[in-house]
Amino acid sequence: MSQNVIRIKNVKKIYQMGKEHIQAVNGISLNIRQGEVCCLLGKSGSGKSTLLNLIAGLEKPTSGEIIFNKKHIERMNEDQLADFRQKYVGFVFQSYNLLPTLTAMENVTLPLIFKNVPLKERNDRAMEMLKNVGLEERAHHKPHEMSGGQQQRVSIARAFINSPQVVFADEPTGNLDTRTTYEMMDLITAMAKKNNQTLVIVTHDLELAEYADRIVMLSDGIIERIEDKTQVEGEKE
């Protein structure tokens, strides 16, 4: 079986709200394998988004270990995290998070700008990515000139342009209609599969979970159940 790219060991995250302590993630251990599509499924407040933020190094766990390629993410400082995100991680957000003043093309090249890739190569690679998501004709449009689906395609292109080892998607279709949702999911899983990239999707939507190799169901900050479709074949509603 493939290697574990991320190993999570007994991770807890406790928020302090006034005098109350809220245990958003309450002792989760999980391994994510290289090349799999892993879905963190749960209702609002189940701790799924917090878990994603912890894995991606956007937040620090209160306790526990998160190991990415043998490196402890929870021990990294801001500079190391920036470097880590630049090299290994891509993000797709519910609200696209494109920079409104940049064109689609420029948005896609942004990660490469921070990586100091020369202009020519940057633009070639961005065009290639835009072709992959079917938006080469919109390359020079600003985000506000595009539909939600198109914007999300741009953000997918941006997430994949740096060939990251892992792509995190937080409710990637939350703002899209049903038809576009399927298009988007087909696209993102296909892109991940093509280069054996790991995809971690956070959603509350059971339909999206259908695209996953493994579904991790979360509730009240703990793992309720893990459904591994690579082992239990053909189990569908």
Place this chain on the structure above:
Amino acid sequence: MSTKDLLDMALRNLLKRKLRTFLTVLGVVIGTASIVVMVSIGIGMNESFARQLESWGSLQVINVYSPNGDNGRYMQDDDSAKDANKNGKKVKLDAVAVESFRQMAGVEAVSPIKNLYLMLGSGKLVADANFIGLDPAAMEALGYKIDEGRALNGEDVKSIVVGGGVEFYDPKLNWEMRMNSEPPKLELVGDKVEVSYDWSYGSKHADKTIKANKFEVVGTMSADGSNGWSVIMPIKELEKIEKAQQEWEKKRNGSSGGRGQKQQSHEYEQVMVKVKDIKNVQAVQQQIKDLGYRATSLSDELDAMKETTKMLRMVLGAIGAISLVVAAIGITNTMVMAIYERTREIGIMKVIGASLRDIKLLFLTEAAFIGFAGGILGIGVSFVTSKLVNFVAMQQGSDMSSSIPIWLYLGSIAFATIIGVLSGYLPAQRAMKLSALSAIKTE
């Protein structure tokens, strides 16, 4: 992130909010311009002093007096010469001293100076004038300004240069008639004139035993300026005339004349030292003082004038500085506002791989741009203002002027840019510290 991308992105971010950027830049423009104009008025003030003093004589010339004589004592304002005398050192202002001055670093020319009041005759007209004897080779370097003809040079012996203010008159006329008649205008250059120590020269009381010396006028000096009433002559010739005069006096008075003692040693009353670079004047002057001589220069006067206006110039500079401080606060304010607005953008950049350094540099660059643009436009405004000040001052006949040297232009651009960077530092630090997550969550 490459520098080019950084500049590109910073510029783009600024252009996105044109009005706000413009207003912030405007603050810097006003700040820069007010500093530059204020400083330029201060500089103009000093320059006009220098010009004023230049008209009295060269600023690069140091006048050296013997500590033994009493010439120039009224100018003396420090005790170095007296101290040197107390130590028992008897310094003489003689040919050896002249030579030692000549050897000093930065000295361009040295000449001993002798002053003597003599009569000058041209045809039937005469004039009385102060004759200055000097080393003819040094005349040009010593800053005597020639109006017509030429200055004396090393080969001149029986040549003189006459000041335009020297007034000729007919000795046959009495005072009243002289006052009422126009002074005759003479074209002296090229003419032979006579020089005599006889005070009655040309009149009917003239002493026929005194032989006048013939000199050729090679040039004239302008009537305004400190040497307008003087006649310049090679010092050797003047010394000869003085000697003859003393002998004549001795003969006439029978016993020793008043000036007899002077002859004991060949000491000069005064030596002029010309320094090549005005910056070295004070150093050379100090060196001469250290040898035990008394030394004064117009640059002392200039320094004193500058000193008295220092306070005024500082106040002017402070007024300018205050407006630049206000501009700096404006930059900081704009950048802090920008961070609030762009919290999300900063978060996105962080999440997709911007390093802390990238974020910090981006904001610093934007602030630096504001400063730089303000500096550039500011000096443009200062240039126009400076011309305007000069124009108005000229119209009113005022001596005030504004002068902007190139270093002030370049310095103020650099200064404005640095102010920009400094003002941007706090906001940049703040942007850098924003957590990527909280930045993204802002909706």
